[in-house]
Amino acid sequence: MAQAQISMYLPPNINPTKAAIAYGCRALPKLNEELQSEDVTTRQKALMALCDLMHDPEYVYQAIDIGCVESLKALLKDINDLVRIKATEVLHIMATHNVGRDSFLEHGIIPALSFLLNDANPICRENLHKTYKHLAQLPAGAQGIVNSGLIPSLVWNLQKEQMAVQELILDTLASCLQEDATEALGSRLVPFLKQQLLSGNDSIRAKAACTLMAISIPLQGKNQVWQYDVIPLLVHLLKDDVDEVQANAAGALMYATVTTEGKYAALEAEAIHPLLGLLRSPLNKARLNATKALTMLAEAPEGRKALQSHVHNFRALQGEAIEASTRRAAEIAIKVIEWKP
Amino acid sequence: MASVLTDRTSRAVNTYTYTSRPRALPCQRRRYRDNFLQEEEPMRYGNIMYDRRVIRGNTYALQTGQLPGQPDPLELQRQQQAKRRALARKRAQEQLRPRTPEPLEGRKHVDVQTELYLEEIADRMVEVDVECQTDAFLDRPSTPLFIPAKTGKDVDTEILEGELFDFDLEVKPMLEVLVGKTIEQSLLEVMEEEELANLQAMQYAYEEIRNIELAEVQRLEEQERRHREEKERRKQQQWEMVNKHKETSQKIAARVFAQRYLADLLPSVFSSLRDSGYFYDPIERDIEMGFLPWLMDEVEKTMEYSMVGRTVLDMLIREVVEKRLSMYENKENKHQSLRPKDEHGGPGAMRDPPVGYGFQKQSLSHTQKPLLDRDDQRMSYDGGPSQERKYMEEGELLGQSEETAIRKSLGKEEL
Secondary structure, three states: OOOOOOOOOOOOOOOOOOOOOOOHHHHHHHHHHHHOOOOHHHHHHHHHHHHHHOOOHHHHHHHHHHOHHHHHHHHOOOOOHHHHHHHHHHHHHHHOOHHHHHHHHHHOHHHHHHHHHHOOOHHHHHHHHHHHHHHHOOHHHHHHHHHOOOHHHHHHHHHHOOHHHHHHHHHHHHHHHHHOOHHHHHOOHHHHHHHHOOOOOHHHHHHHHHHHHHHOOOHHHHHHHHHOOHHHHHHHHOOOOOHHHHHHHHHHHHHHOOOHHHHHHHHHOOOHHHHHHHOOOOOHHHHHHHHHHHHHHHHOHHHHHHHHHHHHHHHHHHHHOOOHHHHHHHHHHHHHHOOOO | OHHHHHHHHOOOOOOOOOOOOOOOOOOOOOOOOOOHHHHHOOOOOOOHHHOOOOOOOOOOOOOOOOOOOOOOHHHHHHHHHHHHHHHHHHHHHHHHOOOOOOOOOOOOOOOOOOOOOOOOOOOOOOOOOOOOOOOOOOOOOOOOOOOOOOOOOOOOOOOOOOOOOOHHHHHHHHHHHHHHHHHHHHHHHHHHHHHHHHHHHHHHHHHHHHHHHHHHHHHHHHHHHHHHHHHHHHHHHHHHHHHHHHHHHHHHHHHHHHHHHHHOHHHHHHHHHHHHOOOOOHHHHHHHHHHHHHHHHHHHHHHHHHHHHHHHHHHHHHHHHHHHHHHHHHHHHHOOOOOOHHHHHHHHHHHHHHHHHHHHHHHHHHHHHHHHHHHHHOOOOOHHHHHHHHHHHHHHHHHHHHHHHHHHHHHHHHO
16 A cells, blocks of 8 residues: 655745746746747736736835836737736736836836727727826826826817726826816816716716816816706706715806806706715715805805805804814815805 | 645645544444443544544643443442452462472473373363352352444544644744734734825925915916006006197197187288289289280281391391492402501401490390389289380380390301
């Protein structure tokens, strides 16, 4: 009978899909070399291992130090789908760290990634948009995206993509537009967003409203919003079921009613009543935005007259609000309503 | 290792392969009597792990299980005892048997053939018949076990050293590694996600406040702009109003002034018109326009006639005088040295009165001119006839002055 013996050696390939990670500080340099190898399988395995390692910030820093970003940039143009998918995934994980974002700006990853905007593989595009979303949350990153003239192509892609990716692109656009909205205003974004406001998906509506909020910060945006009759739609959305959608719609209204035309359009669309309802919303953002929007409307004489009977709401809000910003906003609202020329 | 390599395509967990798999032999006939447990034998071939024939667990404390259908241990023990007794008896009997005495020292017993003809003792066994009789009073021993002859095929499986292993033990380190790595990775990812979520929440809060502040700034800007525009407009309005006010007052003042100024415009116009003779009596005008010029022309003609007459007369006189003068001069030239002064005095004396006349006439003509001017301005009806007379007088004087002027010029020409 054979002997039952425990072998001391682990089997050689526990996970054949990942490259073996060398010990200690040799891990990343070796992976970097493997990334540049000729064999597709080696590259794929190295990419999978890199994906896992990049979750650790120290490894990210080391990787950037030894120049992994350059090799990744070269891999973005690879023919093999899996290599591109994994490369974009690694870049996405790196973009969630601040060092990663900075290195992207230094190495010019944004233009390299922009070639993949029309890639055939949907997962690749999804990772790409996730990377852009994280990059756009940094102000310098958003500026970089705007400077490379990517906004028109992003708007164009927004109209073509699926819902999940659309959400990502909307997030990216919202952050970028807060930096500089001039290019977007020229690419007919407002009518498209108006359509999105009617979509069935909750998060799409919320994000579209958020992007509208960002786009109506500059004066031209406000004019466009009024021109395309988005304001009645926004007022309608104030009665939506989802809190987030209500809050964002109130925010967009807040910006759009700064101009006189916007104010009168909102007053015509009977915005005061739903906004008053929002003052008691559970979401703080909704309360803040609604207060501000009502303040804007109170600047107009008709609005002031209508709101004078509701001043007690604002006093209540001022009294019981936890955040200082809400209290201040309520104070300002009361001051504006009770102003006499 | 070859088996491992060829196993790549087999199921994932199996790192072991066979060239011939072990299987239970299919056998239809019953091998053992009283075999109630035959149905337990699984007919499938398969996992060696679940094979009862394979020893599992400790191999140094084996339990020798009974073959099914065997007699119980009590009987077995009795059997063993009987066997031992038989053996003991056999040994005792052997000791009683006569034996060849032991050899002496230095000698050895050897079997030797003592026959005449030596026989080769090859494989011819020494046969000895021995009879034995059992004890009369012994119990009949039980029948020995019936072990049937082995039939059928034998199949082996070769198990090399180290191939049989205990799965639980072997898998533990691998599992540790796998699970450990997975947990490590997932911990890392979860921490990262938590961090991201925290950052996101902070950013969210910041965004809220930022939006609010921005909206506030814009509102204030807008308010400022509106107020400023309103102020500008009001100022503009006010300025315009003041302007208009000023203009209106100016207009009123101008109007009043103009009215006053023009109040006596009408009478003055009328008076000046009347003065200039625009309101005329047609008969008077007719007389003035028609009759008087004709009259004047006639007067002029008459005067011209008289003047012409006088001129002719003057010319006659002149010729005569000239002739006499020339005659006289001719005479004088002869006596030129005698009387130079008288000549100078003569023409000079002649000249003076006309010169004096000329001055007079000139002064008269000077006085005539303003008279004429005034008359041009104010042609009054009353002064008309008197002026006619004056004209006639002056015409006479004029004729006279003309006469003397002609004379003067003649005199000059002479000299």
